[in-house]
Amino acid sequence: MCGFAGYLGALPAAPECELQRMGRAIAYRGPDSSGHWYDAEGGIALTHRRLAVLDLSESGHQPMTSVSDRYVICFNGEIYNHVALREALNSQYPNLSWRGTSDTETLLMSIELHGVEQAVKSWVGMFAFALWDKQARRLTLGRDRFGEKPLYYGWHNGRFLFGSELKALRASDDFSPQIDREALALYFRHHCVPAPWSIFRGISKLQPGMLATLSSGEQQPVLSCYWSAADVARAQSQKPFEGTLTEATDEVQTRLTQAVQGQCVADVSVGAFLSGGIDSSTVVALMQHTTTSKPRTFCVGFGEPGFNEAGYARAVAEHLQTDHTELYLEGSDARDLVPDLPGIFDEPFADSSQLPTLVVSRLAREHVTVSLSGDGGDELFGGYTRHAAAARVIDVRRRAGRLGRWGARQLLRSPLFDHGPTGYVCVKGYANSTASRLHSVSRALELLSQPSDAAAYRDMVSFWKPPACPLGAVTEPAGRFLDPDNWVEGAHGKGAQEAVQMLDVLTFLPDDILTKVDRAAMSASLESRIPMLDHRLAEFVWSLPVQYRANAAHPKQVLFDIACRFLPRELIDRPKMGFGIPLGAWLKGPLRPWADSLLEPHRLRSQGLLEPDQIATLWQAFLDGNDMLAGHVWGVLVFQSWYEGLLAEPS
Numbered sequence: 198m199c200g201f202a203g204y205l206g207a208l209p210a211a212p213e214c215e216l217q218r219m220g221r222a223i224a225y226r227g228p229d230s231s232g233h234w235y236d237a238e239g240g241i242a243l244t245h246r247r248l249a250v251l252d253l254s255e256s257g258h259q260p261m262t263s264v265s266d267r268y269v270i271c272f273n274g275e276i277y278n279h280v281a282l283r284e285a286l287n288s289q290y291p292n293l294s295w296r297g298t299s300d301t302e303t304l305l306m307s308i309e310l311h312g313v314e315q316a317v318k319s320w321v322g323m324f325a326f327a328l329w330d331k332q333a334r335r336l337t338l339g340r341d342r343f344g345e346k347p348l349y350y351g352w353h354n355g356r357f358l359f360g361s362e363l364k365a366l367r368a369s370d371d372f373s374p375q376i377d378r379e380a381l382a383l384y385f386r387h388h389c390v391p392a393p394w395s396i397f398r399g400i401s402k403l404q405p406g407m408l409a410t411l412s413s414g415e416q417q418p419v420l421s422c423y424w425s426a427a428d429v430a431r432a433q434s435q436k437p438f439e440g441t442l443t444e445a446t447d448e449v450q451t452r453l454t455q456a457v458q459g460q461c462v463a464d465v466s467v468g469a470f471l472s473g474g475i476d477s478s479t480v481v482a483l484m485q486h487t488t489t490s491k492p493r494t495f496c497v498g499f500g501e502p503g504f505n506e507a508g509y510a511r512a513v514a515e516h517l518q519t520d521h522t523e524l525y526l527e528g529s530d531a532r533d534l535v536p537d538l539p540g541i542f543d544e545p546f547a548d549s550s551q552l553p554t555l556v557v558s559r560l561a562r563e564h565v566t567v568s569l570s571g572d573g574g575d576e577l578f579g580g581y582t583r584h585a586a587a588a589r590v591i592d593v594r595r596r597a598g599r600l601g602r603w604g605a606r607q608l609l610r611s612p613l614f615d616h617g618p619t620g621y622v623c624v625k626g627y628a629n630s631t632a633s634r635l636h637s638v639s640r641a642l643e644l645l646s647q648p649s650d651a652a653a654y655r656d657m658v659s660f661w662k663p664p665a666c667p668l669g670a671v672t673e674p675a676g677r678f679l680d681p682d683n684w685v686e687g688a689h690g691k692g693a694q695e696a697v698q699m700l701d702v703l704t705f706l707p708d709d710i711l712t713k714v715d716r717a718a719m720s721a722s723l724e725s726r727i728p729m730l731d732h733r734l735a736e737f738v739w740s741l742p743v744q745y746r747a748n749a750a751h752p753k754q755v756l757f758d759i760a761c762r763f764l765p766r767e768l769i770d771r772p773k774m775g776f777g778i779p780l781g782a783w784l785k786g787p788l789r790p791w792a793d794s795l796l797e798p799h800r801l802r803s804q805g806l807l808e809p810d811q812i813a814t815l816w817q818a819f820l821d822g823n824d825m826l827a828g829h830v831w832g833v834l835v836f837q838s839w840y841e842g843l844l845a846e847p848s
Contacts, residue, residue, distance in 0.1 A: 256297025344707030473509030476571030620665030
């Protein structure tokens with residue numbers, strides 16, 4: 198696990214200072230060592246920060262040059278099958294010469310012998326890389342299949358910049374950031390900036406499963422896809438698994454065990470996050486079952502019972518006999534953490550579970566260097582409650598037909614309905630009621646009136662909606678949610694629940710969940726690993742009948758059955774809690790002074806970016822008792838905090 202940055206273009210007379218500055222900006226991603234490499238004639242410069250996990254010696258140092266001296270690579274991540282890859286290469290090419298045992302050297306050798314396009318398809322792991330081909334004078338950027346590792350790129354002041362985080366690009370010479378208002382509109386809708394956008398104009402995120410290739414003298418990188426979750430899922434659905442539920446469970450357990458075993462391999466200490474839910478409990482159970490050492494597990498709890506899963510995690514840890522550590526997060530702790538968020542998450546990012554994720558990452562790093570997590574289980578196995586709800590909505594939409602959808606739109610124009618402060622339709626007089634049947638009716642009509650199934654699901658998972666965006670009038674790009682060939686509209690006979698699950702795999706998983714885990718963990722110099730996202734496991738899961746993955750009795754049926762093989766049923770057979778925090782109470786309590794300061798109307802007017810009156814209406818409605826608006830308030834506060842930090846930076 199590491200971080201890197203660089204650029205293609207004219208080099209200054211002494212590029213070392215700039216490269217060191219770019220590397221220092223992300224030093225926490227790799228505190229163990231640093232290095233840089235450049236070629237003035239080729240117009241390429243690379244810098245790397247290393248967190249040593251495999252081959253702790255100097256032979257794993259980066260940037261790394263291939264044996265033939267043709268390729269130079271900066272790599273971030275882990276290749277879990279690198280030993281098998283190395284054995285296969287030795288078998289095919291008996292006279293290979295190796296300098297060490299790092300996975301970086303293995304993948305570089307596979308590129309040397311097979312070319313990058315073929316090599317990357319053989320890798321099992323999480324990764325982002327920058328590869329320079331000296332012979333062809335060509336730069337190739339690559340990102341892993343699900344988007345566990347980040348990678349930004351774009352032209353700025355005549356140079357093509359790239360790196361693991363935006364702050365590394367911002368540390369380059371003469372970088373003058375300009376906010377992309379379209380990307381900011383997407384942020385307020387989703388509380389993250391979805392790929393391929395970034396918060397800065399001209400800088401993009403490389404999407405999962407993609408390669409970007411740029412040769413010296415070219416203006417635009419050529420993008421190519423080496424793996425697509427949607428395409429693989431479509432292909433798997435054409436050859437569905439025909440065995441029993443027990444047989445499916447056996448196969449999923451075998452593949453998940455393989456993933457856990459592979460991800461426990463390290464030359465440093467390994468632990469796991471344990472929330473007490475099905476996903477993390479299953480991962481820890483398999484970890485305990487397949488390793489000889491006693492696993493270290495870590496959990497964050499809350500004083501508020503409605504948000505606290507620490508007791509469940511403790512019970513699982515006691516049953517599995519792990520070495521368990523827990524820490525309780527209070528509102529005062531959150532108050533101390535919020536100033537750190539802009540620097541950690543680099544872009545505006547408002548998934549409030551970022552706070553406990555950050556805390557548990559710091560807790561784990563006190564004891565281990567690598568930690569496994571149960572992320573990805575909800576997306577693969579239909580664990581979010583919204584999946585079943587969306588399936589019902591889409592089913593009703595399809596049965597209602599065009600006439601029913603037209604009727605819903607007409608009803609919403611009635612004087613009975615109005616728009617709330619965030620753009621959602623509500624019955625007049627019931628904007629603050631979460632239990633009102635009239636409010637539920639207005640919400641159902643709003644979903645029914647959407648122009649497509651994908652738009653209806655996007656509406657379900659949105660925060661702010663145009664025209665209520667606090668930016669005022671702004672054009673919002675359609676993005677991957679509403680592309681004509683998106684998974685929901687192109688499902689062609691697939692069940693609605695399968696369709697929205699895949700939409701989450703393509704969007705919410707990389708843009709929110711994996712961004713949160715990567716930034717929180719790496720800010721603590723902790724490597725996070727996610728066994729559920731072994732693509733070999735995912736490909737099999739997509740061949741299963743939907744009722745094996747999720748049904749009315751048990752969401753994540755297969756995972757539930759695996760967990761029951763290792764844990765008492767009563768420990769895991771309970772309603773899903775998620776990783777929420779008591780955000781509303783904290784915003785009205787310990788975080789209130791911070792929030793009042795950031796939302797002060799004069800301050801907003803002087804910045805000239807957000808609509809002060811609209812923000813004031815939102816804030817007052819929340820303070821008056823509409824706790825449904827806590828998340829919307831959090832999104833504004835996170836942006837304001839990030840923006841204030843940007844304004845405070847020296848130009």
